[in-house]
Amino acid sequence: MERKMPKYNIFHTKVDDILAENQFSSADFESATAEEKESMVEMHKSVSYWRDAVRRFKNNSVSMVALAVVILLTLFAFVGPYLIPYSYEEQFRGSMKLGPFEYSEGELRAKEALGDADVLFSTELMPGSLTSLKKGDYAFSYRGDWYQFSLNRTLRSGFLMYNGSKAEPLYTVKIDDFIAGGDYETTSVAFTVVKDKPVDPDVTIISMRSSVFPHVFGTDSAGRDIMSRTMYGARVSLLIGVIASLIVLVIGSIYGAISGFLGGKTDFIMMRIVELIYSVPDVLIVLLLQVVLQIPLQNWFDSSSLPIVRALSSLGVGIVSIFITFALLYWVGMARIIRGQVLMLKKQEYVTAAMVLGASNSRIIRKHLLPNSIGQLVVTTCLQIPSAIFLESFLSFLGLGISAPMSSLGSMCSDAIDTITVYPYRLLFPAIILSLLVLSLNLVGDGMRDALDPRLKK
Numbered sequence: 001m002e003r004k005m006p007k008y009n010i011f012h013t014k015v016d017d018i019l020a021e022n023q024f025s026s027a028d029f030e031s032a033t034a035e036e037k038e039s040m041v042e043m044h045k046s047v048s049y050w051r052d053a054v055r056r057f058k059n060n061s062v063s064m065v066a067l068a069v070v071i072l073l074t075l076f077a078f079v080g081p082y083l084i085p086y087s088y089e090e091q092f093r094g095s096m097k098l099g100p101f102e103y104s105e106g107e108l109r110a111k112e113a114l115g116d117a118d119v120l121f122s123t124e125l126m127p128g129s130l131t132s133l134k135k136g137d138y139a140f141s142y143r144g145d146w147y148q149f150s151l152n153r154t155l156r157s158g159f160l161m162y163n164g165s166k167a168e169p170l171y172t173v174k175i176d177d178f179i180a181g182g183d184y185e186t187t188s189v190a191f192t193v194v195k196d197k198p199v200d201p202d203v204t205i206i207s208m209r210s211s212v213f214p215h216v217f218g219t220d221s222a223g224r225d226i227m228s229r230t231m232y233g234a235r236v237s238l239l240i241g242v243i244a245s246l247i248v249l250v251i252g253s254i255y256g257a258i259s260g261f262l263g264g265k266t267d268f269i270m271m272r273i274v275e276l277i278y279s280v281p282d283v284l285i286v287l288l289l290q291v292v293l294q295i296p297l298q299n300w301f302d303s304s305s306l307p308i309v310r311a312l313s314s315l316g317v318g319i320v321s322i323f324i325t326f327a328l329l330y331w332v333g334m335a336r337i338i339r340g341q342v343l344m345l346k347k348q349e350y351v352t353a354a355m356v357l358g359a360s361n362s363r364i365i366r367k368h369l370l371p372n373s374i375g376q377l378v379v380t381t382c383l384q385i386p387s388a389i390f391l392e393s394f395l396s397f398l399g400l401g402i403s404a405p406m407s408s409l410g411s412m413c414s415d416a417i418d419t420i421t422v423y424p425y426r427l428l429f430p431a432i433i434l435s436l437l438v439l440s441l442n443l444v445g446d447g448m449r450d451a452l453d454p455r456l457k458k
Contacts, residue, residue, distance in 0.1 A: 053375075053448075053451040053452050054451070056450065056451040057447055057448065057450075057451035060447045060450060060451070062443055062447065063443055063444055063446065063447025063448070063450075063451075064447075065443075066439070066440040066441075066442075066443035066444045066447070067440075067444050067447075069436055069440040070437070070440045070441060070444060073234060073238075073433065073436060073437050073440070074238065076231060076234060076433075077231055077232075077234035077235040077237075077238055078235055078238075080227075080231040081228060081231050081232060081235075084213055084216075084225070084227065084228060084231075085207075085209070085213050086213070086215075086224075086225035086227075086228040087127075087225075087228060088224070088225075088228050088229045088231075088232040088233075088405070088406070088407045089224070089405040089406075090127035090128070090224065090225070090228075091127055091128060091222045091223045091224055092104070092125065092126075092127055092219070092223040092224075092225075093128075093131065093223055094106040094107075094124050094125075094131075094223070095107065095215065095219050095223045096219060096220075096221060096222065096223040097219065097220070097221055097423070098215050098218050098219040099218045099423075099425065100215070100216060100217055100218045100425055101214050101215070101216060102214075102215065102218065103212065103214065103215075104124075105124075106122060106124030106125060107124075107125065107212045109122075109124070110122045110124070110125060110159070110209070110212050111212045113159050113161060113173065114209075114210070114211065114212070116161065116163070117159075117161035117162060117163045118142070118162060118163050118164050118210065119140075119142055119161075119162050119208035119209060119210050120159050120160060120161045120162070120208060120209060121133075121140070121159065121160040121206050121207070121208050121209070122158075122159050122160075122209070123155060123156065123157055123158055123159075124157065125209070125212075131156070131157065132154055132155060132156040132157070133151060133154065133155040133158075133160070133206075134151075134154050135150075135151045135152055135153050135154055136150070136151060136202070136204060137149075137150050137200070137202055137203045137204065138150070138151065138203065138204050138205075138206055139194070139197070139198045139203050139204070139205055139206070140162075140205070140206050140207070140208045141197070141208075142162065142164065142208060143164070145193055146193070146194045146195070146196065146197055146198065147162070147170070147191045147192070147193055147194070148191060148192045148194050148198055148203065149170050149189050149190065149191040149192070150189075151189065155172055155174075156174075157174065158172050158173055158174040159172065159173040160172055160189070160206075160208075161173060162191075162208065169188045169189060169190050169191060170188075170189045170190070170191045171187060171188045171189060172187045172189055174187075215227070217230060217425065217429045218423070218425055218426070220415065220416075220426060221419070226412075226425075226426060226429060226430075227429070229407035229412060229430075230407075230409070230412065230429055230430050230433055232406070232407045233407045233408045233409040233411075233412055233430060233433075234409065234433055234437065236319075236392075236402060236406065236407070236408055236409075237389045237392060237393065237408070237409055237434070237437065238389070238437075240319060240322065240323075240388060240389065240392045241384075241385040241386065241388040241389040241392075241441075242385060243323065244322070244323060244326040244330070244384070244385075244388035244392075245381045245382075245384040245385045245388060246381075247323065247326050247327050247330075247331070248326055248330050248331045248333075248334050248381070248384050249334065249377065249380075249381045249384075251327060251331040251334075251335075252331035252332070252333070252334025252335040252337075252338060252380075253334060253335075253338050253370060253373075253377055255270065255331065255335040256334065256335035256336065256337065256338030256339040256342065257338055257339070257342050257365045257369055257370055257373075258270070258365070259271060259335065259339045259342075260338065260339035260340070260341070260342030260343045260346065260369075261342050261346055261361060261364070261365055261369060262361070263343075267339075271339070274332045274335055274336065277328075277329055277332050278332055280329060282325055282329050282330070282391070283395075285325050285328065285329060286318075286321050286322060286325050286395060286400060287400065289321040289324055289325065290317060290318060290321045290400060293317065293320070293321060293324070294317050297317045297320055298317060301313035316401075316402055316403025316406065317403070318395065318396075318400050318401045318402060318403060319392070319401060319402055319403075322388075322391065322392055322395065322401065326388065330384070330387075330388075333380070333384075334377075334380050334381075334384070337376050337380055338370075338373055338376065338377070341369075341372075341373040341376050342365075342369050342373065345368075345369050345372050345373065346369065350368060351364060351368055351369070354367075354368055375452035375453070376452075378448060378452060379445060379448050379449040379452055382441070382444060382445040382448055383442065383445035383446075383449075385441050385445075386437070386438040386439075386441040386442050386445070389434075389437060389438055389441070390438055392408070392410065393408065393409050393410030393413075393434055394410060395410065396408040396409070396410030396411040396414070397410040397411065397413055397414045398414070399411075399414065409430045409431075409433060409434040409437075410434070412426070412427075412430040413427055413430050413431055413434070416430070
């Protein structure tokens with residue numbers, strides 16, 4: 001019932017004096033209408049837990065900047081290698097010890113020659129120790145068309161040049177005389193336009209260049225492009241971090257959930273095992289695993305034809321040992337966190353109802369306990385990624401991680417230590433990428449922890 005202003009009989013005059021003194025009237029105390037009540041009601045849209053967590057994460061400017069850095073580094077690692085013409089393992093004899101954005105003599109000559117041609121092939125820009133093109137049949141692609149030609153003798157230290165606008169035959173330019181100060185020696189080579197890519201195994205496909213891409217980060221003592229190796233090193237670090245974190249997630253969540261849900265003696269024994277594993281030094285385990293598993297793993301890599309085994313063999317025995325180390329040791333932190341969460345959740349009414357209805361222990365863990373611990377699972381997994389990256393870089397720095405010629409940020413820093421006073425950029429670039437990667441992932445993990453914790457809700 002709505003309350004109305006009472007009517008005073010005896011003290012009516014006194015009430016009127018109070019209203020007049022405070023500049024109120026009797027109309028100000030009348031009951032509000034239904035329209036006035038509705039206008040005062042603020043309707044709030046229902047927001048889910050995850051949408052609310054995303055909103056809180058977006059309000060954290062530091063974590064958003066860190067997330068942008070992580071995205072940029074991921075693009076740098078996975079998309080960057082397709083945008084530059086260099087690989088992490090290619091060695092260019094004429095491009096050794098170049099600084100950032102420096103060109104070798106052969107690259108400068110190729111840039112000069114491109115003024116007279118649309119595309120060219122330079123023997124000086126060939127990777128490896130071979131700097132000549134043997135006689136035989138060759139083909140190249142230009143603007144969707146394929147061109148096939150033959151060399152009747154070996155081309156040493158020269159160019160293959162093509163100018164499509166002049167409709168001239170492909171011609172070679174020897175640069176031996178040019179190096180000595182003389183003129184170019186030009187020889188025309190007839191080509192044939194073919195419709196499709198040649199399938200004859202005797203025809204060698206060559207890549208013509210329309211420009212000379214600079215070595216943005218410089219090159220090392222072996223003539224390898226540092227930016228390309230940094231890209232592949234960041235890719236390896238991210239892959240190892242994600243895979244190792246997934247291993248920790250699976251093992252730690254299952255172990256912790258079982259321990260917390262069963263409780264009693266089972267929980268006591270399982271937690272004592274966790275404490276025992278905590279006392280084992282991880283670096284020592286990696287060293288022992290490399291010694292014990294090196295020969296069996298290498299034999300497995302050589303005998304197996306599975307794609308995943310081939311991928312692991314390219315990483316080397318050291319990285320596989322790191323994965324095994326994470327599977328043996330690094331899940332204990334995750335197990336403790338999930339155990340504590342399960343101990344709290346198993347006393348809830350919906351868990352009791354599931355038990356009364358006859359649900360099995362595995363179903364209660366899978367359908368009720370782990371889904372309600374998703375916040376802790378996500379946060380702990382995200383914070384495990386930089387830890388795994390740092391461990392891999394540390395072991396690669398010591399020579400126990402990635403195997404050559406595959407690049408790693410840690411191994412690149414180790415190779416650059418000896419020449420840090422002469423070529424500081426060799427250490428600077430991989431160290432900066434590694435520091436930004438670890439720092440940004442930690443900041444993103446902290447932001448997710450704040451966003452997914454309902455006790456920190458604002």
